[in-house]
Amino acid sequence: MTGRLPSLPLLPPDADGVTGVTEPALGPAGGPPALRADAARNRTRLLEAASGLLAECGAANLTMEALAAAAGVGKGTVFRRFGDRAGLFLALLDHRERQLQAAFLSGPPPLGPGAPADERLHAFGPAVLRHERDHHEVILAARTDPVRPYSVPAVRLRLTHVMMLLRATGAAGDAELIAHTLLGYLDTALVHHLVAGRGMSLDRLETGWHTLVDRLAPPR
Missing domain, CATH: 1.10.357 (Tetracycline Repressor; domain 2)
Structure with missing residues (x-):
């Protein structure tokens, strides 16, 4: 599987061709509401920075402080976005x-x-x-x-x-x-x-x- 695939909409009943069964929808059921466009872009930017740090220094060294520095934002922004x-x-x-x-x-x-x-x-x-x-x-x-x-x-x-x-x-x-x-x-x-x-x-x-x-x- 290569390339980046888009997020999926809710699937209708029997979308997978299996009679009498509804395929589960992508993403968390009953999750938080969709982010505003600017908030979504900021979240994506933080996650891309986190992915870069992960590849560069491994999970053990991926800290909230390091992410804030890499993304050019305050540490509080990172904690507000991800909690911990x-x-x-x-x-x-x-x-x-x-x-x-x-x-x-x-x-x-x-x-x-x-x-x-x-x-x-x-x-x-x-x-x-x-x-x-x-x-x-x-x-x-x-x-x-x-x-x-x-x-x-x-x-x-x-x-x-x-x-x-x-x-x-x-x-x-x-x-x-x-x-x-x-x-x-x-x-x-x-x-x-x-x-x-x-x-x-x-x-x-x-x-x-x-x-x-x-x-x-x-x-x-």
Whole structure:
């Protein structure tokens, strides 16, 4: 997946071609109102500066003070915009997550609409694995609360999406619990440990994902 994809509008029922299922909308449900154009530009400028600092010095050295200096604004502006360092990392993740969301909500099949649900589920795992591998430093730095990741809008959206695909495949069992099991396999900390700590290749992890999907949601 390359290039920057636009944010998506709310999708109508059955937009993905799966009868009787509504694809979740992009972004946090019930989130804050849209920013004014100038505020949105300022937020984007801060996030771009934060991305530059992240690439240059890593997550450990990305502080609110460093961001304020890089963006040429007061430290108070940064704190008002993001709340704290964890809020900054979550905003960065949201900024990057939208490309992944766009791919599985409206991109080409088999990840996006137009392919059978089981094929979309198989494609979902490798896409998320590579996303988690590429952004693990920011994701792990944002985890200041062990419970908070489960309530992040992007995670809730992934859960809803996987539940939708499981139900469309006719998989037996509790779709929500099975979806949590599948997403647990894609957890950033686990992926980083297996790749960096155990020296496993992404190809091996992807093969494991396909095996897990075949067992929990076998093709019809």
